[in-house]
Each structure stands twice: as structure tokens, then as C-alpha cells.
Amino acid sequence: MTANQSNSLDFGATQLLEAPARFSRKRTDAVETATSEDQFRNQQLLNTPSAFTANDNAAFHIAVRAAYRQVFGNVQPMESERLLSAESKLRNGDINVREFVRRLAQSDFYRSRFFDAVSPHRAVELNFKHLLGRPPQNQAEVASHVALIATSGFTEEINSYLDSDEYLKSFGEETVPYPTSWNSPVGQPQAAFNRIAALEQNFAGSDTAVGTKSQLLGNLVSGYRLSIKVPAQVYRSGSLSQMGRTAAGSNGMLVPVKRNSADGGDSTPMRGDLYVGFGLGQRQQEVFERCNGDSADQITALIRSVYRQVLGNPHVMDSERNLTAESQFAEGRLSTREFIRAIGLSADYRRRFFETNAPYRFVELNFKHILGRAPASQAEMSEHLQRLAIHGYDAEINSYVDSEEYQNTFGENTVPY
Structure with a gap:
């Protein structure tokens, strides 16, 4: 260099x-x-x-x-x-x-x-x-x-x-x-x-x-809804970006793109990309799925993407990794869904997101990490808060992984996004 x-x-x-x-x-x-x-x-x-x-x-x-x-x-x-x-x-x-x-x-x-x-x-x-x-x-x-x-x-x-x-x-x-x-x-x-x-x-x-x-000033005075705009250099409506990395649908929205390499999704963000400023470094929605015949490098990339999604994109030290679940996943004894469950039930996830947050914050983080969305309503939040209070931590995590929504959206082999 x-x-x-x-x-x-x-x-x-x-x-x-x-x-x-x-x-x-x-x-x-x-x-x-x-x-x-x-x-x-x-x-x-x-x-x-x-x-x-x-x-x-x-x-x-x-x-x-x-x-x-x-x-x-x-x-x-x-x-x-x-x-x-x-x-x-x-x-x-x-x-x-x-x-x-x-x-x-x-x-x-x-x-x-x-x-x-x-x-x-x-x-x-x-x-x-x-x-x-x-x-x-x-x-x-x-x-x-x-x-x-x-x-x-x-x-x-x-x-x-x-x-x-x-x-x-x-x-x-x-x-x-x-x-x-x-x-x-x-x-x-x-x-x-x-x-x-x-x-x-x-x-x-x-x-x-x-x-x-x-x-x-205009937003503070009038109170209109301030949106975060996708930068013009990221993509052009209805076409591929100049960088050739982002796929856009006919309506100009970004669409999921299947992974085609074992890089774990660590694509390099553009220097002037607004998304870099608040942490969304990827210019495309990458979807990671376990497939038959995946190489060791591809499985490693899948493991990395699981940690990034479920643990909220932190740096994971070797001592914090769930090596038993990783080994079972690599050998094919755990599906991607069961590997997600193992990370969600781990002591590290519990320490990061349950013991250091209020129950409301814990529930909304579970939605984000495991279902890839925000809670839809207060009623949905209340349902999970009651489950957490009555049945405990494990039941709360399992309720997302075993839900019909999870199965329909991600199935057994896709990493949530």
C-alpha cells in the first residue's frame, strides 16, 4: 500500500x-x-x-x-x-x-x-x-x-x-x-x-x-417528517449503479441480492455514501442462505453474517463465540435457524441485550435481530413483554425463531435480514 x-x-x-x-x-x-x-x-x-x-x-x-x-x-x-x-x-x-x-x-x-x-x-x-x-x-x-x-x-x-x-x-x-x-x-x-x-x-x-x-430549521419549525434519502451516487432508478454493485427494481427501490461470494457481505462502502455516516455500510440488501455443497469459506462467511445480524453488528471476540454451535452448524447438524436460536439463547446475547436494557428495548431488539423488522404495534410489544414476564427469557427467544413469520420469511437455511 x-x-x-x-x-x-x-x-x-x-x-x-x-x-x-x-x-x-x-x-x-x-x-x-x-x-x-x-x-x-x-x-x-x-x-x-x-x-x-x-x-x-x-x-x-x-x-x-x-x-x-x-x-x-x-x-x-x-x-x-x-x-x-x-x-x-x-x-x-x-x-x-x-x-x-x-x-x-x-x-x-x-x-x-x-x-x-x-x-x-x-x-x-x-x-x-x-x-x-x-x-x-x-x-x-x-x-x-x-x-x-x-x-x-x-x-x-x-x-x-x-x-x-x-x-x-x-x-x-x-x-x-x-x-x-x-x-x-x-x-x-x-x-x-x-x-x-x-x-x-x-x-x-x-x-x-x-x-x-x-x-x-425547516424541520424543527414545521415539524414535517424528515426522511433519510438514499444518495444519488448509490444507484440510479431502474438501473444498475455506476459501481455495478447495487440492483434496483423497476420502482427504483433496492431489492435483495443473493450472495455470490464468500466475503461475508463485507463489501467496501463508497467514501461519500451517506449510509456510512450512520452505520449502514452496505449498498445492497444481501441475503445469505445455506446451500448444499457450500465450501468451508462460504460456511465461515455464513457464520460471520449470523453473528453480525443476531448480535447487532458488534466485534465478537474469540472468547465470546459459541464454538459448539458453530461446529455443529459447520457439520450440518444444525440448520441456520437452529444456529440463530443457539446464538439468541447464548449467555453473550443475554448479557448484551437482556441484562443491560429495559424490557421494552430488549423486545424491540429481538424483533430487529431475529425477524429483521420493528414491532408493528403496542399490542405486539405487550404480547412479548407478557411472555417474557411469565415464561422467561428462553420462551421469548423461541417465540421468534418458531414463529410462522420466521418460517415463511427465512425458512430453515436463510440468515435473517
């Missing part, structure tokens, strides 16, 4: 962290008791093996890099524009991550790009995105911050985010802010997902290239 190729990948893809970046000069062996849903979720993420919590040089550089990317909206400053004094104070423990973020947000670099060069409404929505990791919830929230700018100025506007209870509950003193709206946090409306998608655009673009006017 050439140096230019490496830099290109580094800017667009390889810097996206799988867990919040955290840095502290002091070790904290005891974990505080979580007093809110956000704080509990943050602690869970930070306790995962992929979280960066070590007090070492690598953790410092990761935290600083993540802070620049988050606060500066993917605009990378030149060496002469970096806040080297603030970086030094953070390394020495003179300031914490929250104060480092404050200095970035109050810098001339930030002000010239995200305050002086844009309208007040755009400045406010960017502050929400960069400092709280979410979009504004309504026009009243935007109006209060616009009024604060008019009366108290830029510095107090930035402080209002960093000193808020929401910031402290979500990120604390040592965690770099990150987009929170992808995780359906408690208290945020469903519309926050679509709005953060509109603000994020894609991870390879910068906020300075979007424009000076608010991206959400």
Missing part, C-alpha cells in the same frame, strides 16, 4: 472508533454507581475490551485525535493550528478531557469556521452536534441558544453545553463526546436519528462544506 493510499484510508475509514475515547491521568479502580441511563450506557461502553481507558501514551493520542475530529467537525487542523498548550496540559493532568474540549470549542479555529462564518441557527445546531453528540430536539431549544448568543456571546454559548447536566451525565469529565443519537438513548425522540443523519452527512465530508444555513 502506498503512502497516499494509507493517508486516504486513515482520513475516511480507519479512524472511526468502535468505543468512546477516554483519557485520564489518574487511575480509578472503583466505578461509580450509575445514576442515569446515559451514564450506565457510557460505563458499559467504556468497560468493553475495545474501549480506550489505559493511562498511556497511546490512549492520550487517541483521545486527542478523537476530540479534534468530533469538535472540529472532521476538519483536520494543520500543525500550526493545533492547540499544543492545551494538549500539553491534558497530557500532564492539569486539565481533564472536558476542559480540553472546552478549549477546542472556544478556540479561534472553531469560532472562525462554525460561528463567525455561519448563521446563528447553523452555529447552534453544529454546537449540539459537536459538543453533545445529538441534534437539537425542537425549535424552542434552538431559540433559547440563539437568544443566549445575542445576550451573552460566543463564550457563554459554548459553556452552556460543556457545563450542562446532559454533558456530564453522557460523557463525564474524561470521555470525548461522540454521536449518541444512533443508540436510541432514553429521553430522545425517534426523530433525533433522522436529524443526526442529516447533520452527519458522511464521515469523509466536513461541516464547513455543507453550507452556512441551518440543515434542520
Whole structure:
């Protein structure tokens, strides 16, 4: 790989962290008791093996890099524009991550790009995105911050985010802010997902290239339904895309495409694809099915696709894999449906989605992972909540795998999608 190729990948893809970046000069062996849903979720993420919590040089550089990317909206400053004094104070423990973020947000670099060069409404929505990791919830929230700018100025506007209870509950003193709206946090409306998608655009673009006017003002004022549009470069209506990878039906909608290789569906997303910005990296709906005569590589790809679907696209460590079920599946003693059941009944699935979530959230995740859809109604939710309360965890998982809907949609051999 050439140096230019490496830099290109580094800017667009390889810097996206799988867990919040955290840095502290002091070790904290005891974990505080979580007093809110956000704080509990943050602690869970930070306790995962992929979280960066070590007090070492690598953790410092990761935290600083993540802070620049988050606060500066993917605009990378030149060496002469970096806040080297603030970086030094953070390394020495003179300031914490929250104060480092404050200095970035109050810098001339930030002000010239995200305050002086844009309208007040755009400045406010960017502050929400960069400092709280979410979009504004309504026009009243935007109006209060616009009024604060008019009366108290830029510095107090930035402080209002960093000193808020929401910031402290979500990120604390040592965690770099990150987009929170992808995780359906408690208290945020469903519309926050679509709005953060509109603000994020894609991870390879910068906020300075979007424009000076608010991206959400019309939606917040009128309350119309904000949809996530498929980018024009992904496909053309009624034809194959220029990349030759996406199939579209006569109505312009994407249609399922059977797998034709053993790559496990890990197709490389386009750099400017909006879907990359909120995690949907594939440009086509790939359907994976166990077939007679599948090679070892194809079976491995099927196993990978099962983990990705049922465990919600996480990184699965070797110690978390269900090796017994994998072996039985590879030998043909378990169908794809029974392999799905084994993963759903596993201790790892239970730990990830049952023990750390409210019952309502657990049920909706089961619908997503096993049936590939959202619950259709409150009555459907109530039915599963009652089953969970009366008959227990195993009965709840089995109810999806043994359902007529599952059999009609996926059968014995197809991985849910």
C-alpha cells in the first residue's frame, strides 16, 4: 500500500472508533454507581475490551485525535493550528478531557469556521452536534441558544453545553463526546436519528462544506417528517449503479441480492455514501442462505453474517463465540435457524441485550435481530413483554425463531435480514 493510499484510508475509514475515547491521568479502580441511563450506557461502553481507558501514551493520542475530529467537525487542523498548550496540559493532568474540549470549542479555529462564518441557527445546531453528540430536539431549544448568543456571546454559548447536566451525565469529565443519537438513548425522540443523519452527512465530508444555513430549521419549525434519502451516487432508478454493485427494481427501490461470494457481505462502502455516516455500510440488501455443497469459506462467511445480524453488528471476540454451535452448524447438524436460536439463547446475547436494557428495548431488539423488522404495534410489544414476564427469557427467544413469520420469511437455511 502506498503512502497516499494509507493517508486516504486513515482520513475516511480507519479512524472511526468502535468505543468512546477516554483519557485520564489518574487511575480509578472503583466505578461509580450509575445514576442515569446515559451514564450506565457510557460505563458499559467504556468497560468493553475495545474501549480506550489505559493511562498511556497511546490512549492520550487517541483521545486527542478523537476530540479534534468530533469538535472540529472532521476538519483536520494543520500543525500550526493545533492547540499544543492545551494538549500539553491534558497530557500532564492539569486539565481533564472536558476542559480540553472546552478549549477546542472556544478556540479561534472553531469560532472562525462554525460561528463567525455561519448563521446563528447553523452555529447552534453544529454546537449540539459537536459538543453533545445529538441534534437539537425542537425549535424552542434552538431559540433559547440563539437568544443566549445575542445576550451573552460566543463564550457563554459554548459553556452552556460543556457545563450542562446532559454533558456530564453522557460523557463525564474524561470521555470525548461522540454521536449518541444512533443508540436510541432514553429521553430522545425517534426523530433525533433522522436529524443526526442529516447533520452527519458522511464521515469523509466536513461541516464547513455543507453550507452556512441551518440543515434542520425547516424541520424543527414545521415539524414535517424528515426522511433519510438514499444518495444519488448509490444507484440510479431502474438501473444498475455506476459501481455495478447495487440492483434496483423497476420502482427504483433496492431489492435483495443473493450472495455470490464468500466475503461475508463485507463489501467496501463508497467514501461519500451517506449510509456510512450512520452505520449502514452496505449498498445492497444481501441475503445469505445455506446451500448444499457450500465450501468451508462460504460456511465461515455464513457464520460471520449470523453473528453480525443476531448480535447487532458488534466485534465478537474469540472468547465470546459459541464454538459448539458453530461446529455443529459447520457439520450440518444444525440448520441456520437452529444456529440463530443457539446464538439468541447464548449467555453473550443475554448479557448484551437482556441484562443491560429495559424490557421494552430488549423486545424491540429481538424483533430487529431475529425477524429483521420493528414491532408493528403496542399490542405486539405487550404480547412479548407478557411472555417474557411469565415464561422467561428462553420462551421469548423461541417465540421468534418458531414463529410462522420466521418460517415463511427465512425458512430453515436463510440468515435473517
